[in-house]
Amino acid sequence: xxxxxxxxxxxxxxxxxxxxxxxxxxxxxSSGTHTEDRVAQWLExxxxxxxxxxxxxxxxxxxxxxSDIHLEGDVSxxxxxxxxxxxxxxxxxxIVNGDIANESGPRPFRQLDxxxxxxxxxxxxxxxxxNHDIYFDCQQYFQQYFHTSTYAVTVQTVGGAKDLFVxxxxxxxxxxxxxxDWLKQLLQQRDQYRHVVVNTHTCLFRTSYNYSTTPxxxxxxxxxxxxxxxxxxxxxxxxxxxxFHHKEQHLIGNTPYVMTDNLNEQEATPxxxxxxCADKVSYRYExx
Amino acid sequence: xxxxxxxxxxxxxxIPAANSQEQPAESRPLTLTGYGFYDTHYATGDNCGGxxxxxxxxxxxxxxxxxxxxASSNRISARLTGQATLLTTARQQRLTLENSYLWRHFPALxxxxxxxxxxxxxxxxxxxxxxxxxxxxxxELVQRSNGGQGxxxxxxxxxxxxxxxxxNRLLPNQWNIGLRWSNYNDFVxxxxxxxxxxxxxxxxxxxxxxxxxxxxxxPVGSLNLTASxxxxxxHLGAVKTL
Numbered sequence: 001x002x003x004x005x006x007x008x009x010x011x012x013x014x015x016x017x018x019x020x021x022x023x024x025x026x027x028x029x030s031s032g033t034h035t036e037d038r039v040a041q042w043l044e045x046x047x048x049x050x051x052x053x054x055x056x057x058x059x060x061x062x063x064x065x066x067s068d069i070h071l072e073g074d075v076s077x078x079x080x081x082x083x084x085x086x087x088x089x090x091x092x093x094x095i096v097n098g099d100i101a102n103e104s105g106p107r108p109f110r111q112l113d114x115x116x117x118x119x120x121x122x123x124x125x126x127x128x129x130x131n132h133d134i135y136f137d138c139q140q141y142f143q144q145y146f147h148t149s150t151y152a153v154t155v156q157t158v159g160g161a162k163d164l165f166v167x168x169x170x171x172x173x174x175x176x177x178x179x180x181d182w183l184k185q186l187l188q189q190r191d192q193y194r195h196v197v198v199n200t201h202t203c204l205f206r207t208s209y210n211y212s213t214t215p216x217x218x219x220x221x222x223x224x225x226x227x228x229x230x231x232x233x234x235x236x237x238x239x240x241x242x243x244f245h246h247k248e249q250h251l252i253g254n255t256p257y258v259m260t261d262n263l264n265e266q267e268a269t270p271x272x273x274x275x276x277c278a279d280k281v282s283y284r285y286e287x288x
Numbered sequence: 289x290x291x292x293x294x295x296x297x298x299x300x301x302x303i304p305a306a307n308s309q310e311q312p313a314e315s316r317p318l319t320l321t322g323y324g325f326y327d328t329h330y331a332t333g334d335n336c337g338g339x340x341x342x343x344x345x346x347x348x349x350x351x352x353x354x355x356x357x358x359a360s361s362n363r364i365s366a367r368l369t370g371q372a373t374l375l376t377t378a379r380q381q382r383l384t385l386e387n388s389y390l391w392r393h394f395p396a397l398x399x400x401x402x403x404x405x406x407x408x409x410x411x412x413x414x415x416x417x418x419x420x421x422x423x424x425x426x427x428e429l430v431q432r433s434n435g436g437q438g439x440x441x442x443x444x445x446x447x448x449x450x451x452x453x454x455x456n457r458l459l460p461n462q463w464n465i466g467l468r469w470s471n472y473n474d475f476v477x478x479x480x481x482x483x484x485x486x487x488x489x490x491x492x493x494x495x496x497x498x499x500x501x502x503x504x505x506x507p508v509g510s511l512n513l514t515a516s517x518x519x520x521x522x523h524l525g526a527v528k529t530l
């Protein structure tokens with residue numbers, strides 16, 4: 001006699017739980033650390049370490065941005081991405097905008113950390129945390145290897161310009177009050193910078209439904225509008241997101257909102273973003 | 289045909305179909321609902337305000353509703369709803385088609401949100417189930433009028449609601465309590481993974497008036513591997529049937 005569908009669903013959910021691929025409870029309730037607690041940890045780490053300042057950058061430079069790398073053994077595409085950045089004479093650093101992991105345990109974080117130590121990919125890489133990086137208490141491994149996900153990096157160019165790159169934690173589909181307050185305070189100094197680029201993992205918009213956007217979450221409405229308002233009021237040059245595994249661009253106010261595709265191994269045409277910071281900020285997608 | 293015109297077309301089909309039906313069991317010629325609310329948001333703070341809604345049964349099986357909400361953050365919302373009863377069973381269960389249009393204005397950046405939604409509903413004695421889709425435009429109108437971009441179109445967001453009541457809703461009860469799970473409420477339609485869980489209560493007063501209360505929580509990021517608490521809300525008001 002065939003098994004009833006509900007038993008099949010229950011069995012599948014339990015099987016996924018037992019092999020540490022799916023945190024069923026965490027899909028309905030907060031599991032692991034809460035956004036607010038995690039941000040407190042990130043800010044505490046920031047207080048104990050000097051902020052990153054990159055000096056003597058050229059007046060025009062490139063940043064390579066990808067997201068959703070979901071490491072599961074084969075790291076060739078991420079390595080290729082890092083090599084491309086390193087080989088670019090204008091390449092300054094790279095960004096991995098969340099979802100390093102696709103499974104529980106330290107392996108994906110260790111793999112990315114090892115890649116960043118390769119001589120052929122030796123430029124700095126900045127990382128944010130994604131929703132896949134915090135389930136099954138994985139944030140401890142993120143913290144072990146990358147230390148913080150709420151921080152800012154300043155780039156000083158030889159011509160005297162200063163650019164600010166902000167990195168946020170939206171792993172729980174919210175940034176939390178503490179982090180938004182931190183961001184607001186940081187953006188008060190907007191006038192000191194030529195460009196401000198904000199990075200977060202969770203996408204603001206839900207413009208399509210496919211295998212990766214369903215049921216992945218967006219921010220709650222009130223936060224979403226507050227964030228857009230904040231970006232516009234402070235004339236943020238670029239807002240970068242990941243999460244939904246496809247390319248997307250919008251312009252609201254003077255701020256472009258750009259979503260990066262994934263570098264997932266199963267994806268047929270993975271791509272990344274090359275952001276050029278000069279007098280203006282421009283960007284282009286590059287396929288691997 | 290563009291798919292965002294579909295709700296309007298279906299409503300036009302539904303109105304004559306609804307008029308051909310018998311008088312539905314829940315006959316409420318004119319219903320006025322008013323409530324004050326308080327809601328908290330984890331990241332962005334608190335809101336309080338009020339809402340007023342009027343439902344008018346313009347035909348035996350067609351109800352038109354209008355409503356407006358004002359929040360202390362200067363957020364203004366308004367909605368227009370048409371609900372057609374397509375089928376009434378012998379046990380007074382109803383199959384409905386509901387078409388709503390929601391406009392919200394956020395003081396932040398003068399952003400306007402326009403949502404058109406179409407839902408199928410099943411209204412039984414103790415249970416109400418609704419499932420539908422909505423299309424949404426998010427527009428920065430000042431920028432649009434200056435020739436720039438500033439519009440985001442979000443098509444085919446799923447909306448759903450499941451509501452259960454202790455007493456038979458179709459009978460006159462001194463009191464009733466219920467539970468609701470959905471991704472929308474009267475003036476907010478969240479994306480599909482941001483839910484509302486609430487408990488509702490009605491208490492009958494003289495002159496066809498019910499006291500109304502609803503208290504709920506709002507988690508975000510459900511089904512996203514790691515959900516998070518976002519806030520809670522309280523609605524307190526009255527429902528007057530004329």
